[in-house]
Amino acid sequence: MEERFEELAALSALGMLEGDEKRTLDGVILRDRALKTLCTELEATVAELAGAVAPFAPPAALKGRIRAKIRSRRTGAAKYSGNYWAFTGWAAAAALAVSSAWLWMEREKLQTNLQSATAAVATEIEQTQKAAAEQREGLEKQIAALNGEIASLQKRDALAQMRIATLQTTVEGYKQGVAVVVWDSEKHQGVLKLEKMPPVQVGKDYQLWVVDPKQPVPVDAGIVRVDSTGFAKVDFKPVTEVTDASKFALSVEKEGGVPKGEGPIVLIGP
Amino acid sequence: MSPNEITEEELLQRVARGDSRAFDELYDRLSPRLYGLLRQMLHDERDAQDVLQDGFVQLWDHASSYDPSRAKAFTWAVMIFRNKAIDRMRALGRRTRLVEAASLEHATLGDGDSLPGADEDVQTxxxxxxxxxxLQQLPAEQRKLVELAFLKGLTHHTISETLDMPLGTVKTNIRRGLMRLRELLKGGRDGGAI
Structure with a gap:
């Protein structure tokens, strides 16, 4: 046998081999029976060296500690039975009875715990649902209030952009007449309502004008024809965009209207 | 041991079957020798007791793996306890190194009579x-290296560094020393080259 392998075997027996050397020896042992035998014998030789060491009695309590440790370990406890086989059956039966009683009590306890837990969970769910319903109701009220507020604001806003003007006259014959303009400054359009207006002469029409200070002349808002009772209600929109409708005027013009006022103004306002 | 007394090998086999009385008996017989070994390896009573306890628990757990055709019970047990002691020394690390210098000087086998409390039988x-x-028949250097390796669990590299000795010399002396011991303990007295 090669000295190299004897060396590895000796070092291995003393537990000194590490890494590559250990792997080398393990590999060779697989196919070299003589080397394997040598390893075994050298291991035994090393172990025998312990026989040369002076014995020393361990503390008396240590034995008890070891036995207790073996008993306390689950696997060991089952195994550490001794020779008292005669008692094994009774011990097993007693253990089974105790275990059964214990399991029954545990089952009862678990069932009670489960019922309590279920009731507690049900109560909690009920409370949660109630709280959620209350919260939902509160939110719905809040939403309704907000919607109302929004509607009110929209209405207020709508009114804010609306302007109502009553046209007045100093001309005799028109003092009975009533003229009201509702002007939507955002849409730049309006409604004119006339009542008790005297009829115009043949070949003439009433024509509405919007006075905008930014424009040099009043802006044409269209002709207005009244019925036999002097009533008219017309939607109008000036021919050019009006940014500031400061006044409204009604004049008598040629039939079909004119682009630029020529006739007398019979009503003006506000 | 009286002729009617159960051998350690038989006790160990009974332990493998879960016989606690056999375990008690085996403990009484092996523990003084094993404790003596652990004390000499670890130089600490408490560590030695811890390892002795762990070792016997392992012996209880793994007694079924013992094969009486391959080794004596004591030999098998020594392998378990010595490995545990080496693990302990390596785990202790720094503390072990601190006492290493001192303990190396005392790493000798068979250097005295049994200490108080030990109960040796004739065969032991x-x-x-x-x-x-x-051991006495080995050249001093071989004996020293074998004892160091056995008692301290040091690797050949560590021994080489600690003793400032070439690695090859350490390995050769350990090989020769152990091979010679094997022959001597088997009864060989061939007086061949060591």
Whole structure:
């Protein structure tokens, strides 16, 4: 046998081999029976060296500690039975009875715990649902209030952009007449309502004008024809965009209207 | 051991079957020798007791793996306890290194009589004498290296560094020393080259 392998075997027996050397020896042992035998014998030789060491009695309590440790370990406890086989059956039966009683009590306890837990969970769910319903109701009220507020604001806003003007006259014959303009400054359009207006002469029409200070002349808002009772209600929109409708005027013009006022103004306002 | 007494090998086999009385008996017989070994390896009573306890628990757990055709019970047990002691020394690390220098000086086998409390039987004493005698037959350097490796669990690299000795010399001396011990303990007295 090669000295190299004897060396590895000796070092291995003393537990000194590490890494590559250990792997080398393990590999060779697989196919070299003589080397394997040598390893075994050298291991035994090393172990025998312990026989040369002076014995020393361990503390008396240590034995008890070891036995207790073996008993306390689950696997060991089952195994550490001794020779008292005669008692094994009774011990097993007693253990089974105790275990059964214990399991029954545990089952009862678990069932009670489960019922309590279920009731507690049900109560909690009920409370949660109630709280959620209350919260939902509160939110719905809040939403309704907000919607109302929004509607009110929209209405207020709508009114804010609306302007109502009553046209007045100093001309005799028109003092009975009533003229009201509702002007939507955002849409730049309006409604004119006339009542008790005297009829115009043949070949003439009433024509509405919007006075905008930014424009040099009043802006044409269209002709207005009244019925036999002097009533008219017309939607109008000036021919050019009006940014500031400061006044409204009604004049008598040629039939079909004119682009630029020529006739007398019979009503003006506000 | 009286002729009617159960051998350690038989006790160990009974332990493998879960016989706690056999375990008690085996403990009584093995523990003084094993404790003596652990004390000498670890140089600490408490560590030695911890390892002795762990070792016997392992012995209880793994007794079924013992094969009486391959080794004596004591030999098998020594392998378990010595490995545990080496693990302990390596785990202790720094502390071990601190006492290493001092303990190396005392890393010798078979250097005295049994200490108080030990209860040796005749056969154990005879076997101890054989081992001590075999060790005495080794050249001083071989004996020193084998004892260091056995008691301290040091690797050949560590021994080489600690003793400032070439690695090859350490390995050769350990090989020769152990091979010679093997022959001597088997009864060989061929007087061949060591």
């Amino acid at each position: 004493r005879e076997r101890a004498e054989i081992v001590r005698s075999a």
